[in-house]
Amino acid sequence: MNLILDPLAWLILLPLLWATLAFVATDRYGPRLAIAGLVGQLLCAAMLAQDVASHGSIGHLAGGWAEPLGIRLFADGLSAVMLLLTQGVALALVLYARSYFSQATPPAFWTLTGFLIAGMNALFLSGDLFNLYVTLELVGLAAVGLVAAGGGAAQIAAALRYLLATLVGSGAYLFGVALIYGSYGTVSASLLGQLINAEAPIAVWLAAGLMLTGLLLKTALFPFHFWLPPAHGGAPAPVSALLSALVVKASFYLFLRLWLGPFAALTEAQPWLAQLPAALGASAILWGSWQAIRADRLKVLIAYSTVAQIGYLFLIFPLFGTGALALQAGILQVTAHGLAKAAMFIAAGTLIKVSGSERVLGVAGAAVHLPVTLFAFALAGVSLMGLPPSGGFLAKWLLIDAALDQGHEWIAGIAIAGGLLAGIYVFRVLRLAFRVTIADDEAAPLRPAAVLEWTALALAAASILLGLFAMPLINLLAGVTR
Amino acid sequence: MNLNELLPLAVIASSLVPALLIFTLPEESVRLRTALNLFAAITKIILVGALLIGVRGGEDYAFRHTVLPGMDLVFKVDALALLFVSLSAVLWLFTTLYAIGYLEHAPNRSRFFGFFSLCVTATMGIAMAGNLFTFFIFYELLTLATFPLVVHRGTPQAMRGGTIYLAYTLVGGALLLAGIVWLHHLAGHTEFVQGGLGNALHGINPTILQAVFLLLIAGVGVKAAIVPLHGWLPQAMVAPAPVSALLHAVAVVKAGAFGVVRIVYEIYGIEFVQTLGVLLPLAVIAAITILWGSLRALFQDDLKKRLAYSTISQVSYIVLGVALFGPLGTIGGLVHLVHQGIMKITLFFCAGNFAETLGIHKVSEMDGAGRRMPLTTLAFSIGALGMMGAPLTAGAVSKAWLSDGAAAAGMDWAIWVLTASSLLNAAYFLPILYRAWFRPAPDSWPHEEIAARGWRETAWLLLLPPLFTATATIGVGIFADAAFSPLAWAQLIARREYVSLGQ
Numbered sequence: 001m002n003l004i005l006d007p008l009a010w011l012i013l014l015p016l017l018w019a020t021l022a023f024v025a026t027d028r029y030g031p032r033l034a035i036a037g038l039v040g041q042l043l044c045a046a047m048l049a050q051d052v053a054s055h056g057s058i059g060h061l062a063g064g065w066a067e068p069l070g071i072r073l074f075a076d077g078l079s080a081v082m083l084l085l086t087q088g089v090a091l092a093l094v095l096y097a098r099s100y101f102s103q104a105t106p107p108a109f110w111t112l113t114g115f116l117i118a119g120m121n122a123l124f125l126s127g128d129l130f131n132l133y134v135t136l137e138l139v140g141l142a143a144v145g146l147v148a149a150g151g152g153a154a155q156i157a158a159a160l161r162y163l164l165a166t167l168v169g170s171g172a173y174l175f176g177v178a179l180i181y182g183s184y185g186t187v188s189a190s191l192l193g194q195l196i197n198a199e200a201p202i203a204v205w206l207a208a209g210l211m212l213t214g215l216l217l218k219t220a221l222f223p224f225h226f227w228l229p230p231a232h233g234g235a236p237a238p239v240s241a242l243l244s245a246l247v248v249k250a251s252f253y254l255f256l257r258l259w260l261g262p263f264a265a266l267t268e269a270q271p272w273l274a275q276l277p278a279a280l281g282a283s284a285i286l287w288g289s290w291q292a293i294r295a296d297r298l299k300v301l302i303a304y305s306t307v308a309q310i311g312y313l314f315l316i317f318p319l320f321g322t323g324a325l326a327l328q329a330g331i332l333q334v335t336a337h338g339l340a341k342a343a344m345f346i347a348a349g350t351l352i353k354v355s356g357s358e359r360v361l362g363v364a365g366a367a368v369h370l371p372v373t374l375f376a377f378a379l380a381g382v383s384l385m386g387l388p389p390s391g392g393f394l395a396k397w398l399l400i401d402a403a404l405d406q407g408h409e410w411i412a413g414i415a416i417a418g419g420l421l422a423g424i425y426v427f428r429v430l431r432l433a434f435r436v437t438i439a440d441d442e443a444a445p446l447r448p449a450a451v452l453e454w455t456a457l458a459l460a461a462a463s464i465l466l467g468l469f470a471m472p473l474i475n476l477l478a479g480v481t482r
Numbered sequence: 483m484n485l486n487e488l489l490p491l492a493v494i495a496s497s498l499v500p501a502l503l504i505f506t507l508p509e510e511s512v513r514l515r516t517a518l519n520l521f522a523a524i525t526k527i528i529l530v531g532a533l534l535i536g537v538r539g540g541e542d543y544a545f546r547h548t549v550l551p552g553m554d555l556v557f558k559v560d561a562l563a564l565l566f567v568s569l570s571a572v573l574w575l576f577t578t579l580y581a582i583g584y585l586e587h588a589p590n591r592s593r594f595f596g597f598f599s600l601c602v603t604a605t606m607g608i609a610m611a612g613n614l615f616t617f618f619i620f621y622e623l624l625t626l627a628t629f630p631l632v633v634h635r636g637t638p639q640a641m642r643g644g645t646i647y648l649a650y651t652l653v654g655g656a657l658l659l660a661g662i663v664w665l666h667h668l669a670g671h672t673e674f675v676q677g678g679l680g681n682a683l684h685g686i687n688p689t690i691l692q693a694v695f696l697l698l699i700a701g702v703g704v705k706a707a708i709v710p711l712h713g714w715l716p717q718a719m720v721a722p723a724p725v726s727a728l729l730h731a732v733a734v735v736k737a738g739a740f741g742v743v744r745i746v747y748e749i750y751g752i753e754f755v756q757t758l759g760v761l762l763p764l765a766v767i768a769a770i771t772i773l774w775g776s777l778r779a780l781f782q783d784d785l786k787k788r789l790a791y792s793t794i795s796q797v798s799y800i801v802l803g804v805a806l807f808g809p810l811g812t813i814g815g816l817v818h819l820v821h822q823g824i825m826k827i828t829l830f831f832c833a834g835n836f837a838e839t840l841g842i843h844k845v846s847e848m849d850g851a852g853r854r855m856p857l858t859t860l861a862f863s864i865g866a867l868g869m870m871g872a873p874l875t876a877g878a879v880s881k882a883w884l885s886d887g888a889a890a891a892g893m894d895w896a897i898w899v900l901t902a903s904s905l906l907n908a909a910y911f912l913p914i915l916y917r918a919w920f921r922p923a924p925d926s927w928p929h930e931e932i933a934a935r936g937w938r939e940t941a942w943l944l945l946l947p948p949l950f951t952a953t954a955t956i957g958v959g960i961f962a963d964a965a966f967s968p969l970a971w972a973q974l975i976a977r978r979e980y981v982s983l984g985q
Contacts, residue, residue, distance in 0.1 A: 388619035404667040436636030
């Protein structure tokens with residue numbers, strides 16, 4: 001295919017381009033470049049989704065070189081969904097960030113964001129394990145940079161902790177890749193599937209263990225979540241949103257790909273293995289929710305909610321039976337949580353900016369002062385609780401359905417209990433917002449810029465509407481090979 | 483898309499669109515908001531009128547939209563749906579009028595009316611839901627949309643009431659969800675079918691079906707305030723009076739009772755429920771709720787709390803009617819769905835008037851209120867007499883059909899329950915009427931806010947709605963045999979449910 005018209009290549013090149021330009025441009029032009037670039041990327045992602053919907057998966061060698069010189073780009077319905085989600089959420093977040101940082105933008109914010117998105121897009125489009133490592137590293141380092149860009153001592157400490165986790169995670173992954181290359185002499189995900197199916201020496205089991213564990217660390221699945229609450233809770237709101245909504249999903253995506261692709265032979269040989277991620281997922285739901293219920297600071301509450309919501313993603317692994325329910329449930333959860341969590345973090349950012357208090361108690365009276373932002377927070381909460389109509393609800397429904405289908409009733413029970421726990425921490429915030437504050441009538445706080453309120457509402461509304469119009473997403477997933 | 487698909491959507495839109503518009507209105511635009519509210523309520527009534535005529539003539543109205551493979555959002559307007567839709571649509575108009583008067587000069591009215599319209603939207607969705615999936619979507623939407631209304635005042639008591647309300651309804655929703663997905667998994671779909679799912683349920687382990695039935699009924703039983711799931715209702719009475727009207731008559735408890743009707747008749751099918759052996763336990767629970775609610779009402783001094791316990795008792799009349807095997811009981815239960823709504827909304831309007839006008843919140847403060855506010859007290863008396871089942875009122879019609887149903891089903895004990903409940907109703911309502919009419923008025927009222935002007939004892943908008951609904955209480959009693967009366971409509975439904983059974 002002609003490179004000029006290739007949406008796959010542009011999805012990686014465009015963010016690299018505007019990230020670099022933003023580095024040399026002043027702060028004035030950074031956001032404009034980012035917005036223009038993301039609009040282009042969103043169009044590319046839409047074109048790609050259209051293509052995948054009509055032709056099934058598409059893949060080719062960028063630049064026309066054969067492997068191993070050429071870089072193999074590959075996209076199917078799953079990649080298309082991830083790409084659409086990433087570009088859509090990122091666009092809303094840069095619009096928000098532009099206004100949020102109107103006083104002072106953290107150093108290199110736009111550049112790091114561009115590299116982060118380029119890394120994620122490349123990750124969704126790569127088909128070989130080594131390139132995937134490179135993208136993982138790019139995403140991880142850019143994300144650490146964004147956390148550190150907050151500047152305070154707590155942020156630096158959180159960033160260092162995050163750096164440690166992400167380096168150990170990708171180190172384990174790289175070690176696994178090396179073992180695999182040593183065993184088979186290839187790192188192509190599509191070739192490895194058959195090779196591992198034919199013969200799996202002990203080194204490959206070790207490699208799979210290292211790679212998957214490394215990814216769990218990066219995804220912050222319980223008990224590897226220790227780095228997430230300080231990093232996501234301490235970063236500036238647009239960064240928190242970016243990390244919670246998208247970045248943890250990138251390593252989950254890779255985990256899922258490996259599980260269903262190259263390592264399918266291993267996981268099918270030992271079916272009990274699938275219980276491990278599910279058990280950790282269930283623990284994550286219970287522990288994360290409990291911590292969110294107890295949290296004192298608003299953004300820490302939301303960060304622990306992410307810990308819990310990641311748990312749902314891993315409940316699907318024992319449920320890949322004959323049907324497509326489990327995959328649909330997982331990807332709907334990724335999408336719905338991505339939209340809702342981004343909305344919730346930036347809504348919280350606005351609430352904190354206006355009230356001046358980082359504590360949950362600072363929300364008091366927001367129903368009167370900041371109705372639009374609070375409404376966005378509430379709608380996002382509806383999706384997180386899995387209440388209808390919302391994408392989170394459909395994901396939960398499919399998960400319970402799949403659990404009953406495969407005879408894992410306990411997973412259905414966990415999903416329902418998790419929804420109730422989410423209800424506790426979401427309504428903990430919402431009911432406070434309705435409390436009448438004393439100085440209610442006089443000196444109403446300043447209204448924030450409209451874009452801060454409406455981007456949050458748009459993302460939250462998208463997570464709700466997903467609950468009524470999920471068929472395009474389901475249809476995209478129909479062609480995903482497992 | 484043809485008209486028959488469009489009409490159900492229009493019924494939803496006629497309150498959803500105004501809700502969204504009202505949210506965006508600034509607090510000061512009172513006239514625009516009022517106009518929008520009334521326009522929406524009247525539009526809805528016109529739409530419902532068109533549907534009533536169509537459905538009576540055998541027309542089918544359905545809208546279907548696929549959400550997930552094999553799972554559709556379905557709106558289906560059948561006779562049963564319309565029973566609930568028309569009740570809510572008409573009472574919405576009166577409640578809106580009342581709320582405009584009640585909340586005059588109160589803060590945050592845009593938020594209030596926005597969520598109010600959203601509640602009505604949810605109720606319409608519940609009524610017209612064509613399967614349990616759709617039912618659940620709107621059932622939970624109702625929970626979410628009522629919460630801001632319950633805590634509207636923002637006081638610590640309101641917060642407490644709201645939290646308890648949420649705790650009950652969210653857990654109820656979780657149970658309902660578990661039941662629905664389980665049923666969906668077992669039967670392959672959850673469409674409401676006259677006569678029940680039939681073959682789809684045969685061959686499934688009866689114990690599992692009983693468990694699913696328990697989950698479903700517990701799920702809707704929370705909103706229907708069936709004992710022991712009723713604890714939220716007396717707490718939620720801290721909300722403003724129009725919200726109480728919404729909770730007790732227009733939407734919430736009705737949604738629960740309506741859910742019981744759908745689940746028993748159109749999911750399991752009344753005969754199958756009977757063979758499963760869960761109909762009698764349901765009747766017993768309903769009977770316990772009827773007596774328990776009435777007993778507790780006796781001991782409440784707070785007027786709205788007394789009314790709340792009365793609601794707990796009265797809503798289970800509907801459940802009891804459903805659980806009496808046979809068309810007479812069905813008719814009694816269904817007609818009470820409407821009749822209880824009209825009577826209870828009258829009582830809550832009046833309680834709101836006493837509180838707003840004179841600051842009366844307690845039964846013990848009611849002395850002489852009839853002299854100061856004769857019209858309100860008259861409306862209250864009609865509502866109360868109706869609840870007792872006095873002749874020529876709506877309540878008499880309900881109770882007659884329920885008793886006949888119990889006799890026909892051979893459940894004589896249910897007749898005793900109904901009689902005992904009527905006596906208890908009299909025991910907790912008559913003292914109020916006695917105090918209001920025959921005791922001398924105190925020197926000063928607890929907190930007189932609205933002065934009497936001539937024979938206008940309180941604000942217009944507070945006075946007219948209860949007078950209308952009180953008139954309706956008598957009207958539906960006297961003209962029970964008219965063509966579009968609630969009774970005639972309940973008979974139509976019962977005829978259709980039981981005809982499909984015979985086939």
